[in-house]
């Protein structure tokens with residue numbers, strides 16, 4: 623593995639198939655900061671080829687098991703695949719990553735498969751900016767099928783899941799699971815529904831619930847209606863059908879203009895987020911020092927109102 627920490631050299635090595643170099647580039651992205659941005663600048667002009675598939679659903683619904691089964695399916699047709707397992711370091715998924723590693727171990731020595739979990743490290747805007755950056759890096763080094771697993775709990779995670787080209791929402795049979803998915807905001811982002819653990823009872827009821835929710839949602843008449851596919855992740859039953867549903871959505875997205883539209887929207891949202899983060903950073907720098915102390919003293923002692931104080935603080939910059 624390349625011994626350098628220079629993003630340029632690591633990038634060249636990763637393009638030549640050096641997995642250690644790729645892992646280090648992903649760590650730079652994860653850590654954020656200038657080295658991470660350098661990786662982003664290298665990857666950006668070379669990306670734009672990959673197709674991303676998001677897999678999301680409640681904790682324990684079987685996302686990793688399905689991911690592993692999908693990898694097996696794709697490898698049987700010789701497609702190369704990369705997987706990002708987003709670990710929001712939330713209480714919901716504590717300890718799950720080890721399980722993921724064990725399950726995905728089947729593919730660990732296959733050069734056609736690259737699996738990586740990503741964590742926030744707790745910095746602001748972390749995952750929502752790092753995830754698309756990581757996807758572009760994988761794209762730029764030639765991984766054209768990218769699966770992103772996120773737990774469908776929490777606003778940031780659901781947002782990340784919804785940023786895929788095709789989003790698969792995983793539910794389990796049983797009363798109320800689809801209602802929970804609806805509450806978590808997963809209905810709006812679903813392009814394909816999977817009822818995983820279809821070896822258990824309640825599949826028909828869950829399908830009915832989902833159909834009903836789709837009927838109630840105001841999908842435009844000619845729009846895509848998410849298909850509902852039963853699967854058993856542990857035996858890979860239904861995986862070819864699930865993959866066919868993903869490909870059908872992809873064909874629809876490409877021909878209808880939805881794909882171009884979504885990607886345009888994502889590009890705008892990402893840029894907006896970068897600008898917002900920069901301004902927030904700038905504000906943090908601004909709100910320190912002697913002038914800041916004087917003004918805050920004035921506000922605290924009611925000799926100055928906060929609006930005037932803010933105007934004074936921002937006097938030097940346009941805001």
Ligand SMILES: Nc1nc2c(ncn2[C@@H]2O[C@H](COP(=O)(O)OP(=O)(O)OP(=O)(O)O)[C@@H](O)[C@H]2O)c(=O)[nH]1
Pocket residue numbers: 679680681682683684685686687688715718721722773818819820821822853854855856857
């Ligand atoms: N009976 C049954 N069990 C399944 C099926 N798919 C997955 N499981 C089991 O469900 C448990 C959770 O599966 P995971 O794949 O780790 O679920 P996950 O959604 O990735 O979980 P988190 O990442 O923790 O949110 C494991 O014990 C799996 O073996 C299935 O189709 N049927």
Ligand SMILES: [Mg+2]
Pocket residue numbers: 685686687718722771
């Ligand atoms: Mg998992």
